[in-house]
Amino acid sequence: MKEVIVSVADWAAERGDGVLVTLGLGSCVAIMLHDAQARAGAMAHVLLPSISLARDISNRAKFPETAVPLLIEQLKGLGADPRRLVAKLAGGASMFGQLVTPGTIQMGERNLLAARTALRAAAIPIVRESVGGERGRSVRFHVKDGRVEIRSVGADVAVI
Amino acid sequence: MEDVRDLKALQLDALKEVANIGAGHAATALSQLTHRRIMISVPQINIARLEEVPGLIGDPQEVVAAVLMHMLGDLTGRTLLLFPEPVGRQLCDMLLKRPLGTTKAFETIEQSCLKEAGNILSGAYMNALSEFMGMLLLPSVPSLVVDLSAAVLTTTYLNFGHDRDFVFCVETEFNIDAQDGLRGHFLLLPDLASLKAIFDAIRLT
Numbered sequence: 001m002k003e004v005i006v007s008v009a010d011w012a013a014e015r016g017d018g019v020l021v022t023l024g025l026g027s028c029v030a031i032m033l034h035d036a037q038a039r040a041g042a043m044a045h046v047l048l049p050s051i052s053l054a055r056d057i058s059n060r061a062k063f064p065e066t067a068v069p070l071l072i073e074q075l076k077g078l079g080a081d082p083r084r085l086v087a088k089l090a091g092g093a094s095m096f097g098q099l100v101t102p103g104t105i106q107m108g109e110r111n112l113l114a115a116r117t118a119l120r121a122a123a124i125p126i127v128r129e130s131v132g133g134e135r136g137r138s139v140r141f142h143v144k145d146g147r148v149e150i151r152s153v154g155a156d157v158a159v160i
Numbered sequence: 161m162e163d164v165r166d167l168k169a170l171q172l173d174a175l176k177e178v179a180n181i182g183a184g185h186a187a188t189a190l191s192q193l194t195h196r197r198i199m200i201s202v203p204q205i206n207i208a209r210l211e212e213v214p215g216l217i218g219d220p221q222e223v224v225a226a227v228l229m230h231m232l233g234d235l236t237g238r239t240l241l242l243f244p245e246p247v248g249r250q251l252c253d254m255l256l257k258r259p260l261g262t263t264k265a266f267e268t269i270e271q272s273c274l275k276e277a278g279n280i281l282s283g284a285y286m287n288a289l290s291e292f293m294g295m296l297l298l299p300s301v302p303s304l305v306v307d308l309s310a311a312v313l314t315t316t317y318l319n320f321g322h323d324r325d326f327v328f329c330v331e332t333e334f335n336i337d338a339q340d341g342l343r344g345h346f347l348l349l350p351d352l353a354s355l356k357a358i359f360d361a362i363r364l365t
Contacts, residue, residue: 009210010211026307136310
């Protein structure tokens with residue numbers, strides 16, 4: 001089993017028995033794409049909901065709108081067919097909720113909306129999500145079968 | 161100032177001095193609360209890319225108890241108090257005057273206890289800064305989470321900060337009873353715009 005750690009604003013793609021891991025998602029979102037037939041999967045750990053928020057936009061894995069096309073390209077290289085791809089999302093939590101100004105949209109929520117918009121633009125259906133809430137998440141994505149294990153501090157492992 | 165990387169050496173030194181005064185008062189408060197000696201480190205200014213924030217303080221995979229508060233008034237920003245989770249539990253025991261090792265989980269009373277500790281420490285820190293700089297500084301209510309350090313730090317900057325490229329913090333580490341491992345971190349996170357107000361107040365331009 002090959003385990004690949006995906007850090008913040010980073011991405012990875014694997015095939016076969018690879019496992020893509022990202023640890024400590026707070027308001028960030030893990031976008032995971034999977035082609036069951038090719039047994040291939042890719043993950044991006046996106047940080048910001050729009051390229052308009054940053055000056056340096058060279059890192060495509062940082063934003064949903066650039067990360068989704070990047071993951072599709074990488075998966076094609078691994079023999080996946082973009083028409084077969086399905087997506088899972090994890091993250092976008094709202095920690096320190098008491099301190100949020102009422103009426104504002106949180107960064108976690110904005111990241112989720114942007115991720116869904118980018119996936120819709122690429123015509124990739126979202127099959128499962130583990131999003132929102134007040135807890136951070138760590139994610140293990142098995143690219144062989146698309147299974148995703150989600151761990152949060154003080155909670156049991158959930159599988160989506 | 162547009163970018164935190166533009167800070168000059170003299171300005172960085174001045175910020176550390178300001179932080180040292182604040183942390184000194186916070187340490188005194190913590191010492192009185194716990195009846196123990198508190199050692200504080202020389203403050204450090206950490207500057208990082210937003211994506212490098214998980215590794216800014218300690219191990220990103222460590223579970224921490226973190227108290228975040230807004231700083232309002234003449235300066236705006238946040239304060240973040242971080243303890244490794246086992247230290248957070250021991251601190252609860254000290255504050256609640258129970259034998260060390262009693263706290264197993266952060267129930268309502270323990271959560272309240274840590275938030276109160278955050279309140280007192282941040283209050284002492286901000287009071288010292290207020291007095292030194294002749295400013296009005298007000299703390300918000302405290303908010304507590306127990307989660308992976310990486311998630312806590314990225315959320316702190318992403319959800320509550322305004323800088324999206326480079327970010328910074330003024331960090332003081334403190335040790336309880338000078339014991340190894342019984343450590344915490346106090347982070348002052350002023351908004352970039354408030355740095356100018358700090359430098360003006362101490363007549364550094």
